[in-house]
Amino acid sequence: MTEQRTDRTGAPVHVALDATRGISAYTVSLDDGTLAGRADFVDPPEAAGERIFFHTEIAEEFGGRGLAGLLVREALAESIREDLTVVPVCPVFAKHLDKHGEDYKADGGRFRRPRPADLAAVKQATEGGA
Template sequence: MPEPQTDRTGAAVHITLDETRTIGAYTVSTDDGTPAGRADFVDPPEADGERIFFHTEVAPEFNGRGLAGLLVDEALADSIRKNITVVPVCPLFARRLREHGDAYTADGGRFRRPRPADLATVELATKGRA
């Protein structure tokens, strides 16, 4: 299990990567294993080395602890480590890259604006998922 991180309350949380499904996710859980949130993505089959982040969610009982920011930061850092181009459809990812994109690219990260085909890829991947 990866090293724990600390949320705004000082509590330990764990962020893990789940790539076992069509829709992958970075998930955050409390130190006791309680799921707290996720940042969902799809890897488009036609664009090797790209990852479309389209939804980030934290359970209401964990609001205010900074978990969404931890998820976004870990996903972006992991994208740098894996040389993946980020496509930010999720508003949280888009805002983070709008505000800190220069620093992200200076650290070796790559991202590009979403295109209509990216939205179609997300729609296809999430079809039937309610």
């Protein structure tokens, strides 16, 4: 999955899924290939059909261009297409769903509040146990 979009400056950017590492992520890159940010997630094997988003980061030099919002919207749209329930541990995802959750559900999305087991799954993945 690679989607071309434009940021707030009108510059082309690309949002892509990077599942080549232990922790998967949606990434946003500039047209020249420079990585500008990422939204990390895990798909816990014990909770099939769920995706836990736990960290979103945009490089400081690319702040203010709306890239975090692009990442969140693309990741959520892909979660709908894959019929996944989103678990927003990341404050960026949680804030977006607090504000736009009803619209997300109306588009066919599902999400739920994080539980202790979700935090444990993130901890396991980030400590190399996944």
